[in-house]
Amino acid sequence: MLDTKTRDVIKATIPVLETHGEQITKRFYEMLFDAHPELLNIFNHSNQREGRQQTALANAVYAAAVHIDNLESILPAVKQISHKHRGLGIQPEHYPIVGQFLLRAIKDVLGDAATDEIIQAWADAYGAIASAFIGVEQEMYEEAGQQPGGWTDFRPFVVSRKVRESDVITSFYLTPKDGEAISSYRPGQYLTLKVSVPGQAYTQMRQYSLSDTPGKPYYRISVKREDARENAPAGLVSNYLHNDVQEGDTLLASAPSGDFMLVIDTERPVVFLSGGVGMTPLMSMVSTLLQRRPKHHVTYVHAALHGGVHAFKSTLEGLADEYENTSYYAVYERPSHEDKAYRHFAKEGFVDADWLRSIAPLDAEFYFCGPVSFMKAVYRILKGLGVDDAQIHYEFFGPQGSLA
Structure with a gap:
């Protein structure tokens, strides 16, 4: 329990964190990796390079300061991050190291403004x-280790099948x-x-949604090949998996994790909206929901650049054909002539409020995932249509961001 004086000092730093938070976290990672390069075996280098990890940490530190009088209120955020930490293998001994360099970064960026009192208050809060x-x-x-079939470290898995799902997405069984x-x-x-890419000094950690229904003797992940684009190199791990990993090869994986989870027993209709490879967690959700509750009212909308990059078409077609209360729509930004003839093609361009209102019940539970720009657009549409936050569920691929 933090005393009143400590909390007051922390609250007084809120304006500083709002202004200098990302500068502090950028400096933190620089100092941390310089002193402990072995930690590069844990952190996602792409998120570091793109600044997403620094932003996420700055937001977390800021939230802690804002809620310092009631730290219990940030417990959902703690649990969300802890799911990622457990998957990565973060251990208690890592926390003192992080704390040490976070305090050093605060001092380094703020200089004399970071008084001994402020540093001590943040040490206590941390x-x-x-x-x-x-x-x-x-x-x-x-929990991961004690459940049937569970384990706590990284376990070797054989790639029993490798299946091309679209021009850019491949599934690994x-x-x-x-x-x-x-x-x-x-x-x-x-x-x-946990992947060792030839020619790389450090192991690479990546988290991939499980795209099949649970209860099978295998896990399935479906990975998009990230090609080079403006201001971003090609995805190191995704290209390695697509180009080099073959059936019979071995990959290391930690036990399933994550807090983006389907609520099976809802009485509301359910609407799934996916953009690009964001369909992978939703494929597990929609298939499981319909297997267990075949009469449930389900709407599935997938948005993609065109039909060539749309994975799992046949699966979605089969679900729409088999279950009478299930509707499935494809929205293509730049559809080909063939795409426009596809029987589930519904719209050219993007998902918008008027169209979504016309095909989906607004009293539903909404689950969505995809590129950040897609997620922000969907969130804005749902809020504009008056959908309550309690009905809105989404997942960021990578560090937590903000859709507001």
């Missing part, structure tokens, strides 16, 4: 927050190398892969 993370993550490790059982998962969760 200790309380780190303790919360460690406690939550310990429970998650125990992962079977445990030891032949033993594997733990189940909730639709929407992900696997963390």
